[in-house]
Amino acid sequence: MVATPLNVIGILREAITILARNGKFMLQVMLTILFPFSLIGLLHYLLAGFFIERVEDSYEKNSPLGQKDVRTLIGLELALFAAFFFVCFFGIMLTIHASASSYLGKNTGLNDLISSIHYAWKKPLITWLCVSLFTLTYAVLAIVLIKLVSLLDPNSYAIYLWGWFLTILAALFYLYLDASWTLALVISVLENDSCGTKGLKRSEKLIRGRKIQGFLLMFILTALVVPIYVLLYVTATDDDDDDELGPFAQFAFRHVDSIPIPRSCGSFF
Secondary structure (H helix, E strand, C coil): CCCCCCCHHHHHHHHHHHHHHCHHHHHHHHHHHHHHHHHHHHHHHHHHHHHHHHHHHHHHCCCCCCHHHHHHHHHHHHHHHHHHHHHHHHHHHHHHHHHHHHHHCCCCCHHHHHHHHHHCCHHHHHHHHHHHHHHHHHHHHHHHHHHHHHHHCCCCHHHHHHHHHHHHHHHHHHHHHHHHHHHHHHHHHHCCCCCHHHHHHHHHHHHCCCHHHHHHHHHHHHHHHHHHHHHHHHHHCCCCCCCCHHHHHHHHHHHHHCCHHHHHHHHHC
């Protein structure tokens, strides 16, 4: 029996139901994801933060930058970025598997989920790299186009408005594309025979005729997350005396930022 496709409201309702259906298990999953993100953030704050302050002080005082400090800072940033990349990938896979298990009513333990990821991470990684490459390419092209328009007449108010219009249009079109790209990642995690371009082609096939629905779903999720993102980013980068809030805001942001993907997963089962 073929299930009737859900509308956007039905998808969001089903996503909430998935979380509520097995709240304790989903809480364990979220805490498992949050811990390594928090650890990376803490390491960045303690290790890289010290060298960032030294570099900033040298710049403000117009004194020569210590090459050793710069090299150390670059090395730390690259290492922490690589760690963040893999932890983020692990978190995405874990939340997709957890959402699928809850949706299908499977009694899967956290250890079983982690074990399944351990043996099936290569193909989803290929798809994620493809999606990341497409996202980066799209962002570069959009920025270049908007910049070229702004250079036509930097002092023109009409050109300024056109720049904002193109920015909003590019952001909306990205959400339209991202619905298919997110689905491709979900497919690569749940289906062993689909990855990379094959996963993207399959996602295009599955979402055909429902792209507007996918766009609306991504738009709603983004509208929910962006205010939180802005608030946490402002808190994390605040230069006031409450700088100790910075790392905690970063931890929260990194965790919240990973939530939309698993929420959108349940919509396409």
